[in-house]
Amino acid sequence: MNDTTPAKSVQKLIARLGPGFVLIVVILVAAFMVPRFFTTLNLINVLYQSSIYIVLAVGMTFVITGGGIDLSIGSQVALISVVMSGFIHAWGWPVGLAMVVAIFFGMGLGAVNGFVITGLRMPDFIVTLAAMETFRGFALVHSAGKIWFDFPSSFRYIGITRWAGLPIPTIVALILAAIGYYIYHKTHFGRYTIAVGGNRTAAIYCGIPVSRYKVFQYVLMGGLCGLAAILITSRLDSSQATMAQGYEIHTIAAVIMGGTSLFGGSGNVVGSVVGALILGIIANTMVLLGVDYFWRLVVTGLLIVLAVGLNQWRENVMREASLEAVKETAKESTS
Amino acid sequence: MNDAKKRQDEDFVLEARGITKNFGGLRALDNVDFSLRRGEVMGLVGDNGAGKSTLIKILTGVYPADAGEILLERQPVTLRSRQHAKSLGIEAVYQDLALVDTLEASANVFLGSEISNPLLGMQFLDNAKMRTEALNLLKNKLNIQLGSNRKAPVFNLSGGQKQSVAIGRAIYREHIKILVMDEPTAALGPEETEKTLHLIRTLRDHGIPVIVIAHNLEHVFAVSERITVLRRGRMVGVRSTAESSKTEILGLIIGAEEKEVVPSSGKA
Numbered sequence: 279m280n281d282t283t284p285a286k287s288v289q290k291l292i293a294r295l296g297p298g299f300v301l302i303v304v305i306l307v308a309a310f311m312v313p314r315f316f317t318t319l320n321l322i323n324v325l326y327q328s329s330i331y332i333v334l335a336v337g338m339t340f341v342i343t344g345g346g347i348d349l350s351i352g353s354q355v356a357l358i359s360v361v362m363s364g365f366i367h368a369w370g371w372p373v374g375l376a377m378v379v380a381i382f383f384g385m386g387l388g389a390v391n392g393f394v395i396t397g398l399r400m401p402d403f404i405v406t407l408a409a410m411e412t413f414r415g416f417a418l419v420h421s422a423g424k425i426w427f428d429f430p431s432s433f434r435y436i437g438i439t440r441w442a443g444l445p446i447p448t449i450v451a452l453i454l455a456a457i458g459y460y461i462y463h464k465t466h467f468g469r470y471t472i473a474v475g476g477n478r479t480a481a482i483y484c485g486i487p488v489s490r491y492k493v494f495q496y497v498l499m500g501g502l503c504g505l506a507a508i509l510i511t512s513r514l515d516s517s518q519a520t521m522a523q524g525y526e527i528h529t530i531a532a533v534i535m536g537g538t539s540l541f542g543g544s545g546n547v548v549g550s551v552v553g554a555l556i557l558g559i560i561a562n563t564m565v566l567l568g569v570d571y572f573w574r575l576v577v578t579g580l581l582i583v584l585a586v587g588l589n590q591w592r593e594n595v596m597r598e599a600s601l602e603a604v605k606e607t608a609k610e611s612t613s
Numbered sequence: 614m615n616d617a618k619k620r621q622d623e624d625f626v627l628e629a630r631g632i633t634k635n636f637g638g639l640r641a642l643d644n645v646d647f648s649l650r651r652g653e654v655m656g657l658v659g660d661n662g663a664g665k666s667t668l669i670k671i672l673t674g675v676y677p678a679d680a681g682e683i684l685l686e687r688q689p690v691t692l693r694s695r696q697h698a699k700s701l702g703i704e705a706v707y708q709d710l711a712l713v714d715t716l717e718a719s720a721n722v723f724l725g726s727e728i729s730n731p732l733l734g735m736q737f738l739d740n741a742k743m744r745t746e747a748l749n750l751l752k753n754k755l756n757i758q759l760g761s762n763r764k765a766p767v768f769n770l771s772g773g774q775k776q777s778v779a780i781g782r783a784i785y786r787e788h789i790k791i792l793v794m795d796e797p798t799a800a801l802g803p804e805e806t807e808k809t810l811h812l813i814r815t816l817r818d819h820g821i822p823v824i825v826i827a828h829n830l831e832h833v834f835a836v837s838e839r840i841t842v843l844r845r846g847r848m849v850g851v852r853s854t855a856e857s858s859k860t861e862i863l864g865l866i867i868g869a870e871e872k873e874v875v876p877s878s879g880k881a
């Protein structure tokens with residue numbers, strides 16, 4: 279171990295901190311550039327704006343860990359939102375019922391993705407890309423250019439109320455992340471998601487019904503799209519078929535930044551939350567700086583590439599470190 | 614005394630008679646007989662494509678045979694699936710090990726049959742208990758310690774450690790009757806090979822009969838009691854390891870009496 283230079287130790291430290299390190303850097307940069315960043319009001323605002331992405335990123339962590347990807351989530355959110363708005367406005371359904379149905383509807387959309395992927399043995403990427411287009415199309419057909427707004431106050435309550443100083447969407451997102459963490463590490467579903475994404479053959483050999491678990495992952499993702507649709511619709515007090523565009527890109531970026539492997543088999547729910555916060559802070563800072571919307575897209579895109587690149591570099595450093603560790607233990611065991 | 618010896622000789626855990634398997638027009642196995650006694654290591658050798666893997670896949674329930682019968686502890690059985698063979702105590706470690714690289718050793722040992730506790734009507738994995746049991750199993754039965762790699766994903770483990778995790782998964786069930794290993798030493802360095810061979814002997818000493826496929830006759834001679842030789846889908850001989858020699862086995866493998874199979878490109 280005498281060949282370890284200080285530079286290498288710093289590398290390893292950064293690698294170990296991972297997304298946490300990026301979060302700290304982003305916070306410092308934001309605080310430096312915008313004095314207003316560190317006000318309680320603004321921090322809560324960042325959490326508030328990140329909460330939708332946290333909800334979606336938790337689900338996407340399972341999907342990507344399982345070796346899949348869901349490009350249709352933005353369209354799912356839009357479709358669920360307009361359909362739910364129709365229930366509330368046009369059909370006069372009670373808000374609670376509309377919300378429950380919205381979540382089940384999302385699970386149904388996810389099940390469609392899952393069954394097409396497993397039933398027709400088609401790549402996740404292609405199926406969800408097609409679903410992205412199809413679901414958006416259905417949303418446009420359903421709403422026929424209409425914008426729903428002026429929701430009942432009981433529905434808007436969710437988006438605008440604070441409990442213990444925190445907006446309800448933020449509370450929901452954080453509780454959900456904690457539940458997601460437990461499911462990931464402590465349940466058969468989490469374990470088999472890792473196994474299916476990590477080594478499908480091994481999973482089959484061990485008697486795991488791999489197709490069923492793939493469907494479950496997309497059903498979970500769909501249900502969370504339903505939840506996200508409720509939160510965003512209530513927060514904006516409006517709903518239209520063109521909403522939630524680009525959600526898939528942001529969510530996938532947050533998850534990959536957080537340390538989940540795009541190749542499947544390993545993931546990090548907490549990291550995904552951190553990834554969502556990083557993107558939230560970047561967006562917030564640019565708004566506060568008055569950066570033009572088009573430029574914000576450009577900058578966000580570049581930063582995503584940077585952060586994902588950093589994550590790949592991190593994985594390489596960690597792998598190198600673990601290879602060294604193997605050699606060390608091999609030496610130990612021979613001596 | 615002689616009688617007892619004879620009875621022991623006939624104490625077959627597994628017997629296969631007249632196994633035939635066709636893949637399309639190709640006869641991979643032709644009327645093959647095979648047997649495994651209690652407490653022995655059986656080496657299964659043969660050239661590439663001789664049918665070794667096909668035979669053990671039939672014996673472990675991966676494929677059905679086209680003809681022939683299989684007796685497990687003298688009872689005829691039809692192995693309906695890999696799962697079914699497992700439930701009868703036939704365990705296997707295939708060549709690619711089939712580990713999930715990103716999971717730790719204990720999670721791999723228990724993959725598909727995790728230990729869990731009920732809480733609020735749901736089942737929660739007991740990772741701590743699985744870890745303790747898996748490490749105990751590796752330590753007590755296989756004499757392998759993972760050291761600082763206990764909680765690390767298995768891609769961090771050495772080839773021999775991975776091998777022991779794969780074996781651990783095959784043997785942790787109490788009712789294991791037979792272990793089949795397809796080329797367990799193929800991907801290992803000399804030291805790890807030595808460990809794996811030792812491990813096979815350890816298993817035999819724990820009363821688990823083992824079928825080992827290997828290309829390296831050195832390894833086969835080091836661990837086996839008997840050797841079955843396949844050539845082009847036929848069983849061409851069973852020898853007691855102690856009474857045979859590498860030359861004899863090699864002769865059976867390449868078919869020494871069939872001179873035309875010996876390459877003579879040097880003269881042509």
Ligand SMILES: Nc1ncnc2c1ncn2[C@@H]1O[C@H](COP(=O)(O)OP(=O)(O)OP(=O)(O)O)[C@@H](O)[C@H]1O
Nearest residue numbers: 636639640641659660661662663664665666667668
């Ligand atoms: N699933 C299959 N479909 C078609 N042919 C097969 C299949 N599996 C094996 N074979 C053929 O059957 C024959 C025996 O193959 P097998 O894999 O059993 O040989 P082996 O003795 O294990 O060889 P090796 O030492 O190369 O592993 C070969 O000719 C092979 O090409």
Ligand SMILES: [Mg+2]
Nearest residue numbers: 665666667795
């Ligand atoms: Mg083979």
